[in-house]
Every structure is written in C-alpha cells, then in structure tokens.
Amino acid sequence: MKKVSQGTIDRLILYRKVLSRLRAEGETNVYSHRMAQLVDRTSAQVRRDIMAVGYSGTPSMGYSVEGLLEGVGDFLDDPKGQKAAMIGIGNLGRAIMDYTYGRHPRLSIVAAFDRDPAKVNRIIHGTRCYHTDDIREIVRREGISVAILAIPGEEAQNIVNELIEAGVTGILNYTDIRLKTPENVFVENRDMLRALEKVAFFARFNNREE
Amino acid sequence: MKKVSQGTIDRLILYRKVLSRLRAEGETNVYSHRMAQLVDRTSAQVRRDIMAVGYSGTPSMGYSVEGLLEGVGDFLDDPKGQKAAMIGIGNLGRAIMDYTYGRHPRLSIVAAFDRDPAKVNRIIHGTRCYHTDDIREIVRREGISVAILAIPGEEAQNIVNELIEAGVTGILNYTDIRLKTPENVFVENRDMLRALEKVAFFARFNNREE
C-alpha cells in the first residue's frame, strides 16, 4: 500500500462515523460537498481522502452511503478483526471501557490488566481482568495487537517492553511519559494535562478550529 | 503576536516538561541537540520552536535551563492564571481531575458540574461540584475560560452553548460529537474510540512514530 498520512486516517475515521449516521437517517447518497460541511473541511479534501481508500463515486449521484461505508471500513479495519488490551482499570481505564464497549464491530478490548489483586478476576463488560504479571502470556495467547495505557507513568516503560515483546504493535498512551519503542511500533500520546494546557493557550487568543 | 502553529505549541508544552525534569536533575544548561534527543525531534526544530517564544541561548552554553523554562512559561501561560471547569464527573471526569490535580501552577480546575443530584455539592480535591443548571452563573462569576467535556454526547451541544455564552473560549472535548461553536472558540477533540481506531490502523503496518 502507498503511504497514507495520519491526517487522512483521522478524517476517514470521522467520515465513517458521519456516514453511519447518514445511513441511519435513511440517506442513500451523499456528495463530497455535504460530507465536507458535516466535518468542517473542503470538498476537495474529502475527495482526496476518499481516493486513498480506492472507492469511486459518480458525478450524478456522488457517493453511495452504503458503498462508501463499506469501502472505508475495508480500508481501515483488519478483516480478521483486532484485539486490544486495557492496561490499568482505575477511573480512566473503566471510562474508556464503558465508552468503547460494543461500539466497534472489528476492534474490541478483550482483556484488562491491573496490579491491584482486588481487581484481578473481576469482569467488566464481559472482559476479564488479569494481573499485570500475566500480560506476556495472555497478550500472546489472544493475539492482542493494541494496548491502551491507563496507568501511572512509573510502571509504564516496563509494561510496554513486555507488551511489545508479546506482539503489540500499537499503543495508545494516556501516561505522561515518553515511551521508548522500536521503529515498528506506533505510539499515540494522549496526555490529558498537555491537552488541557494546549486548549488553555489557544483559549487566550481568537483562533482557528482543530 | 505573530501566528504560532499547533505543532509548535504541542512541542513547547513538551519541552517545558523535559526542562523541568532536567532542572530537577540539577542540569543548568542544555543544548538544542540534547533537547531534540529527549523529545525525538531534530535540533533545528527545537531551535525554531524556541525562536517563537523569543528566548535566546548562547553558542557556548546552549540554553539556560532555568531561563528557558521561564521563557516558555511566560509564553504559554496567562500571567494572571486561567481557570478551567470540568463538565461531568463520571469515571472520566474524576480520572482527569485526579491526574491534573496540583500539577500546574497557573492553570487549574476550579469547578465541576454534573446533573446527578447525588454528586452535587461533593468536593473533589478541594473542587466543589455544582449542578449543571448553574453553569452559566458560576462560569461567569469565576471567570472560567476553559471547559473539559466529559459527559455523554447528547447533552454536550446545549451545555457548550451555555459555556460559550458565559465566556468560555477553549473546550477540550472528550465527547464523540462534533460541536458547533463560533470562530473564536478553540476546540480540541479527543474522542477516545477514534484514537483507538487510529492506533489500530497504524498497528497493522510498520510505521512512523507520532
């Protein structure tokens, strides 16, 4: 596959959500201009992004909502599905599990880990919680490729090392530390304090949108 | 002030954190090359970013850790301080309050809101929780400029309207809906499911870092 930018992926994920709402509203077709309006972008950009997935519309009808949804889904998702692990089930871990539960057909959190023995063996939304000592074993056995870090920073690097060793190649990092990872592992940092600082900065000036 | 990109702000926030660690470790000076290494960027970019804050180093010593820290702080922070409100104190709201509590000298969460009467009037880390009906009054009275949305999507737009009317100009949106806001309000979207989808996508290929 040719290279696709992070921006394009971000937007495709957004288009998918918009499209599924359109479908729910009974729309069968949509023009790039309407899509653009719904996500606050230009129509040219919408068309470019859609080029990346290899789906084509027609000048007369625009895009088929159903067809484009499928095209975007095939592009973004692994057809075999992907499994994720939640590391840490404090308030944040639980919030994310609540929020994502049952929302995605081909991507789901199938295991949770915590080092508090009181939490081990609990079930959250059908997902079993294990001890962090068992990360390597479970991740490997389940074929988990994505991990969400919702723990305090101190332990993070060690756990990440184990995750990677067990086959994880994508990490969603809510920790405030900078992880050291090999080239082929994708890390998305989502430090919440840093996000707040950023918003505070731009709140001080009259500014552009995201 | 001239225009500064979001990327530069993101990195300055990061530099600040790195610098304060260096200070804690007793370092008094630092070169752009070392900074670059610590945040995984090029030295040229570090120097460019620092140009934006208007601080200067010297060829012989690089940058003074103390001086640069102060320069970056003066650039990023409002000297009068800024106040933030937390909207929603479910798991996510509490996680963020725990995590950010006492971590920033010039930016703090001074009020929380929830519509569950059982939560109203509780105190979390010294922060009072009010009913969402009182948002307009409290936000205005306290001079709150930033809000963090940690509620289900349905209510979000209405609450945002009130927040903006009361003077909020920056929103950190953990909701999955796209907010409609006037030009001069800055919105940072942090939908957690979308973040997970993104990581899952890039986890499938051997990829670049953030």
Next chain:
DNA sequence: AACTGTGAAGCTGTTCACAGCG
C-alpha cells in the same frame, strides 16, 4: 449543470546549511 477525480499550484511546517560568535 453539477458532480467526481486529479494534475498542478500554493502553502505551511520542517530541515538544511552556514554566517556569526564565544
């Protein structure tokens, strides 16, 4: 007439590379 798909132009942010300095 209005849309898609897309070369090509335009822009923004990043990196190069070097003058100037201690």
Next chain:
DNA sequence: CGCTGTGAACAGCTTCACAGTT
C-alpha cells in the same frame, strides 16, 4: 571548534481549477 539563529531549500499536505461524465 561547536554552538545558536536564520535565510533558503525542501517536503508534504491542502486547495484550485478543470477535464471528463452523466
């Protein structure tokens, strides 16, 4: 010498604008 600060080159992404299609 090795560093900073920065003009200039470069790269990547976004937008323009239009040929092709129905």
